[in-house]
Amino acid sequence: MAAAGLAKVLGKRLDIKLVESDDIGTVGVGEATIPTLLNFHNLLEINEQEFMAETQATFKLGIGFEGWRNVGEDYIHSFGMTGTDHWTAGFQHFWRKGVQRGLASDYGDYCLELKASQENRFAHLPNQGMNYAYHLDAGRYARYLRRLCEPRGVQRIEGKIVRYTRHEDNGDIRSIVLESGQEIEGDLFIDCTGFRGLLIGEAMQEPMQDWSQWLFCDRAIAVQTASVGPAIPLTRSMAHQAGWQWRIPLQHRVGNGLVYSSRYLDDDAAMRQLLGNVAGEVLTTPRVIPFQPCQRRNTWVGNVVAIGLSSGFLEPIESTSIHLIQRAVIRLMQTFPADGISPYDVAEYNAQCNSEIEHIRDFIILHYHVNQRQDSQFWQDARAMEIPAGLRHRIELFRATGRVFRIPNELFAENSWIQVMLGQGIMPAAHHQTADLMGDEELSHFLGSIKASVDRTVQQLPAHQLYVERYCGRPDQAAR
Template sequence: MEQQRQKKPVRRVVIAGGGTAGWMVAAGLSKSLGKLLDIKLIESEEIGTVGVGEATIPTLLNFHHLMEINEQEFMAETMATFKLGISFENWRNVNEDYIHSFGTTGTDHWTAGFQHFWHKGRERGIAGDYGDYCLELKAGLKNRFAHLPNNGMNYAYHMDAGRYAKFLRRFSERYGVQRVEGKIVEVRKNLLSGDITALRLDSGAELEGDLFIDCTGFRGLLIGQTMGVEYEDWSHWLFNDSAVALQTKSVRDAVPYTRSIARDAGWQWQIPLQHRVGNGLVYSTRYTDDETALRTLQAAVDGEPLMTPRVIRFTPGQRKQTWKGNCIAIGLASGFLEPIESTSIHLIQRGIIRLMQMFPQDGISQADIDEFNQQADYEIQHIRDFIILHYNVTNRRDTPYWRDAATMKLPPSLQHRIDLFRDTGRVFRVPNELFAENSWIQVMLGQGILPASHHQTADLMGDEELARFLGNISGTIDRTVAQLPSHQKYVEQYCSGTGW
């Protein structure tokens, strides 16, 4: 039985595992607290990383800003391109597509969101598609991009995850992080407190620490196998448990969006980088097999393969505790949600920022542990609901996979959101939630939910006023998009260091 630990200052931090998660943690800790800490990262060249988290969301720009990372240098090093959103193809139904873009759509009124005015305009026959009023969506469709004044274009990146880890390694080592090569063969614990005291490597070396960060991926070597934290399985909501990944040579200009193409028992991703394309198929082995999944992917990709396809197994869900004792899990060790909305790196980033805000320099506090775990749980559950939405709200009934997804029993929190929007057109963002109102609206409209009513404020506009209001928004967007350069040319010049 664990006894109450004695609080002691945290000066030695040991990060178990490299990859994107490990080196993001190392970068965050060393940049902010490197002068106060001894930070070591254990990594083995023999242990591969998942390395398919290559599509991001705009929050990564915030992390890079905090780290003072030069964007052009980062993009050149990671062969990155810009991303304005995700194209969801065959999700609402076969041959019916929509885009979940970054940024905002239209202009809200303080009493009601833009969707109510758009809905009224559709009733009167004077409104275009909802996406006509979003700059990022229209720019994506036209394959155009540029940085605009006052951060006028919301964007993220497609990047090479392996190169990103190496980029962050160099960054972290400049701030004093020590990389230790080796495999962890034993985790030593204090039998009284239950805390981890040291990690023994295959070389015989032992690394002692005050705080241990588990970035060992799905294995959860520290948080799961050593600290005994159970895993909460969400596969009754999220059926997919496997992915097959394949990189191919680029055969056309890179588009500024991720493609997510729904298949019979899962979905295919396509992520365009400067030098290649990342491809993969996420699927459920309850509804198909590895061989069929591989054939489906190979039949759908263009370009020469650059690697042997590899299958990745996973269980959607989360650890019941992200922080236990003196061990904190970040990245895949803490939980996994499939990359349909590119949230994996965001969750790593949020774990790092949460750690910075609650860093136990004077000793580990149970109150901090409880708050950390509560925030992590709250955050991933809202993302989980958003991902489930894509599967459940669909008109597809053509395969057992889609029929079962459409008829599953939903988490009450998600069912309420769907009912509220379907009945009233209203969406309310939960405090500190990742996805804002416009994301929920784009996906719910894209998946086929048209609200039964709209806010009465929209009724106060006459046809002429409403048409002018909507026309001004779409007209401004069209004029802006027409002046943007092609995404491909912009990336080539921007990453060459010559600017634009």
């Protein structure tokens, strides 16, 4: 992603070398994305149908959280807007009054993307009327981007990095040395070496900030299975006694995984739990992936920029890993050095990275902390833990007033916070007085017309599986 972005925007001015080894696998579980990826693809001038066919992608309208609030209680965090806001107050205030007056149905009934995901329907709508992302094969996606890079001037070099050299005067990286003995010099090095963090961690000694006091999960097991039914436009996130399980449907297979805390569940028990709860033939050997929920204190140090897992990792619950790579690449292009590296650019880059990931961290903590499960110590401890002050304020503000205010430039907008807090069982105690300006008849018509419009549109959408097959499916699918 970094090579593709830089080559497209700055390739005519730069000498870009991409060093990677086919012998080193990727973590390969980042198969669910969020709508911001469409912006990155627009930047790269990617043809969507070609991309989806190459990566065997399907569409994604949100995440289904099963059992997160309590055992047997489910909700969806969708990508769409819900209802219609007033400039003084969000739709949730009018909906809240409607609930009090017996005039409103479920909050999700007023969101097109949410209802379409429940009905397993999808289509592109005029004027970008449907917000969506993708489920994709991460390995195929990397190979697809590589084919975009090389015609745009990126030189790919196959090999393993065994050491690096540094400038004596300032400690910056001077070169990397490959197993073959080849030495590659550079002015700026982008560290994409994953959890190893070869340059940012080993060379530059930039420490991690540990967030395991809030995010207990530190293991994942990933496995691929054969498809046994139509692909749905929804990532399934199924809570269990010590974490959660994902299920991601692609065109040619299904991605599965178990995210859990080793403090509450050992690896053998986790493996049995995952394999006992998958559908379809197991296609790959399951593997345990240890991780630490953390972030580098600084992700740009000297002439090294860490992108991806080398910069830190939260967990895949809200599919933000690929988004954070994309944001880091775009942010780097915005602050790219011209005549030497500016300490002011570096400081601004790091400040923006830290602010963004802390907001995402808090949003993820919300899912765990606000739960009503009594079935395991994991969920009870998550509910009892002390949380960051800013998150505490957001929760209590919504609980008391129904208000949500978006912090500038943060990823998750108001409706995301509302959907998750309502889904986790927080019902505001009050609503904005603007909603009181509507009488029962007017409010009933207002809510009913939105719901009716959503229902009409959803019923006109084709089945998601059929739409994918016609739009970007394999030749054997398109003929069906």
